[in-house]
Amino acid sequence: MPLPFEWFGNTDKFSLHGAIDDASGEIVGLYMTKNECLHGYLEITRQMILNHGIPSCIYTDRHTIFRSPNASKVSIEEQLEGKIINDTQFGRAMKELGIAIITARSPQAKGRVERLWNTLQSRLPVEFKIAGINTVEEANEFLLKYIPKFNSMFAVEPEDSELAYRKLTDDLILDHILCVKQTRTIDNGSVFSIHNRHFQVLKSPGLPEIPKKSKITVIISTSVGIKAEYQGNVYEVINFIKPKRKHEIKQSKPKTKYIPPDDHYFKYGHDKFKKVYFDESYEEILSVLEEIFLSKYA
Structure with missing residues (x-):
């Protein structure tokens, strides 16, 4: 230890x-x-x-x-x-x-x-x-x-x-193995929730569309961020903010957008490995990665 x-x-x-x-x-x-x-x-x-x-x-x-x-x-x-x-x-x-x-x-x-x-x-x-x-x-x-x-x-x-x-064979993709995998169900808008955040599965050229209410495997990796897997196919996801109902809308001060610095832990690239970099708009993904991978184990 x-x-x-x-x-x-x-x-x-x-x-x-x-x-x-x-x-x-x-x-x-x-x-x-x-x-x-x-x-x-x-x-x-x-x-x-x-x-x-x-x-x-x-x-x-x-x-x-x-x-x-x-x-x-x-x-x-x-x-x-x-x-x-x-x-x-x-x-x-x-x-x-x-x-x-x-x-x-x-x-x-x-x-x-x-x-x-x-x-x-x-x-x-x-x-x-x-x-x-x-x-x-x-x-x-x-x-x-x-x-x-x-x-x-x-x-x-x-x-x-x-x-x-x-030897590591071509059919084994380390980024899709050395990760966290969790099962979720997508809604009618191809949206799923994880760690109190919502993400939407994007349509990918050449890949079949995922049917509504399907169970997917969410791949959470420090190398590739968050992706969705369905029947062996891997899809990109984006952060999704669900629209609030009228009675939920409250007046609040404008929030300052968080921009992760270039030396953020999961934006740091190693010499021998594929560079890890997430666009500043992916602060939700960076937060999930920190919660899952860097949590202290007693």
């Missing part, structure tokens, strides 16, 4: 998410956020897959990001009766990629990654200070270049040379 740490040598604490190859000790992903969150774990998974491939399994702790807290409450009898505990969003993504999750029961069971944290906590603050880095955005850019440097010094040859990674 990435406990908050003073990475920049001041009193501000941030969480560094990481993944390490247990056979070689090679870091396969590092990503920093304010708190331990779903976004951090999805980003190190993205790094791992793009740079190495899809692993056969991953070894995690029993955090609720990876495993539903209700999973241990289901008895054998209930399992035999067919009772199923829904996967977490991270668990669902791993299942779509064919990655098995093995959960550890103690820090000692994750000895290699625990030693990695000790090493990074002693080395990275010094590296950040030398490079003049004091923000999360700068740190994440630096970490992409630091990983190969670290691996060249500390990685070892695995006992078994057979790779435990599969």
Whole structure:
């Protein structure tokens, strides 16, 4: 678990998410956020897959990001009766990629990654200070270049040379997997609601129109924003403001439109990944992304 740490040598604490190859000790992903969150774990998974491939399994702790807290409450009898505990969003993504999750029961069971944290906590603050880095955005850019440097010094040859990674195939679109998926029903105007906000599905050239009252899968991704999926087809959406009824209209002061700055967390683009940028008119999408991906996990 990435406990908050003073990475920049001041009193501000941030969480560094990481993944390490247990056979070689090679870091396969590092990503920093304010708190331990779903976004951090999805980003190190993205790094791992793009740079190495899809692993056969991953070894995690029993955090609720990876495993539903209700999973241990289901008895054998209930399992035999067919009772199923829904996967977490991270668990669902791993299942779509064919990655098995093995959960550890103690820090000692994750000895290699625990030693990695000790090493990074002693080395990275010094590296950040030398490079003049004091923000999360700068740190994440630096970490992409630091990983190969670290691996060249500390990685070892695995006992078994057979790779435990599969190639990413064309039919697997990471932006549509490493995301949050929720089911919604569109109304007669192709509008659906999510997180107390409304969005309208746009008609797309070459794609069939979605019938009214159909159930759709809403794809919420830090890379592509919010999209709608129906029968394997992915559609663009826009923010939709439902007109108020007459008795709901009240006199109010004009609101100042919020324009997200260029360094907004989900407008930040990584060197190795597709640039993440949402037009200023998409402030509703940016708000949803923050609520879902950057919420603090206890």
